Amino acid sequence: xxxxxxxxxxxxxxxxxxxxxxxxRIVGVSIPENASEFYTPIIEWIRGAMPSIPDGSTFSFSLSxxxxxxxxxxxxxxxxxxxxxxxxxxxxxxWHVDEEDEFMQEAGETFSEMVDIPLNMVxxxx
Amino acid sequence: MMDRNDTAYSLEQSLLEYKGxxxxxxxxxxxxxxNCIALFNLGPRNDLKKLVGIAxxxxxxxxxxNSSDDVDFRWHIEDTTLVVTIRNKAKRENAERLVDxxxxxxxxxxxxxxxxxxxxxxxxxxxxLGGAGLxxxxxxxxxxRNITAHIEPTLTDEYLCTSMVTTELxxxxxxx
Numbered sequence: 001x002x003x004x005x006x007x008x009x010x011x012x013x014x015x016x017x018x019x020x021x022x023x024x025r026i027v028g029v030s031i032p033e034n035a036s037e038f039y040t041p042i043i044e045w046i047r048g049a050m051p052s053i054p055d056g057s058t059f060s061f062s063l064s065x066x067x068x069x070x071x072x073x074x075x076x077x078x079x080x081x082x083x084x085x086x087x088x089x090x091x092x093x094x095w096h097v098d099e100e101d102e103f104m105q106e107a108g109e110t111f112s113e114m115v116d117i118p119l120n121m122v123x124x125x126x
Numbered sequence: 127m128m129d130r131n132d133t134a135y136s137l138e139q140s141l142l143e144y145k146g147x148x149x150x151x152x153x154x155x156x157x158x159x160x161n162c163i164a165l166f167n168l169g170p171r172n173d174l175k176k177l178v179g180i181a182x183x184x185x186x187x188x189x190x191x192n193s194s195d196d197v198d199f200r201w202h203i204e205d206t207t208l209v210v211t212i213r214n215k216a217k218r219e220n221a222e223r224l225v226d227x228x229x230x231x232x233x234x235x236x237x238x239x240x241x242x243x244x245x246x247x248x249x250x251x252x253x254x255l256g257g258a259g260l261x262x263x264x265x266x267x268x269x270x271r272n273i274t275a276h277i278e279p280t281l282t283d284e285y286l287c288t289s290m291v292t293t294e295l296x297x298x299x300x301x302x
Contacts, residue, residue: 010150010151010154011150011153011154031153031154031157031182031186032150032256033150033186033189033190033256034255034256035252035256035258036252036256036258037256065157065175065182067182067183067186067261068183068186068258068260068261068263068264069186069252069256069257069258069260069261071247071258071260071264072246072247072252072258072260073258075247075248076250100172101172101175102172102173102175102176103173103175103176103179104175114244114247114248
């Protein structure tokens with residue numbers, strides 16, 4: 001499956017989803033005007049690639065800011081990863097949080113609870 | 127970088143006002159500026175993103191549903207209260223949805239706000255313009271239900287919408 005790579009912009013994160021290199025990360029600011037439009041290809045990529053993602057892979061999310069529509073899109077992306085884990089994949093999900101960043105800490109806790117997925121909270125951004 | 131005591135901000139004010147067209151770039155520039163204003167007027171705090179997030183959600187809504195003309199945006203900290211206001215024109219259906227949403231939130235307990243937020247998050251649906259229907263619920267979740275929304279008809283078929291959020295700044299918040 002072809003890699004999905006997007007450069008970061010001032011309002012959208014860098015996306016690097018690549019089966020060949022084993023890199024799965026979303027990094028940056030996520031406040032696009034239309035989060036559905038931005039994240040739909042990402043969610044579809046994760047869904048399509050999941051059978052080929054090897055055990056031991058890590059999905060990393062390192063976001064400095066996001067709006068509520070990105071919150072929903074990220075939730076949907078995480079539910080795709082959760083589906084893979086439920087089917088037996090051994091995947092680590094890392095949620096990067098800067099020290100003292102209450103907003104991102106709470107967001108990680110919300111996702112962890114709502115997706116029912118163990119998010120590995122990592123201090124420091126990518 | 128800063129040498130501030132815990133109550134320094136209580137005697138200060140800060141104000142940002144913008145009137146004009148709202149594009150993605152303008153929205154981002156305003157947020158950058160607000161981050162700076164909040165940091166230098168309130169000092170480092172763990173809840174800065176939460177406070178700036180109020181503005182982000184209001185600006186998002188205004189950009190998504192603004193039907194024409196300019197927006198009026200105002201961020202104001204006076205003493206220990208933050209007031210964020212935005213005024214924009216919207217189509218009648220969007221204006222009425224805004225008022226309904228705020229009215230519903232005002233009638234909810236904090237637990238009901240959380241439950242409504244979770245339900246909306248999990249419904250997998252986005253609006254036609256990419257909205258998630260979470261903005262006002264997110265604000266209510268983070269800073270309480272001090273949200274008002276007023277609409278008034280204009281001479282065209284649009285409505286002038288004014289949304290305002292007020293929140294007391296927590297003096298006991300842990301400094302970052």
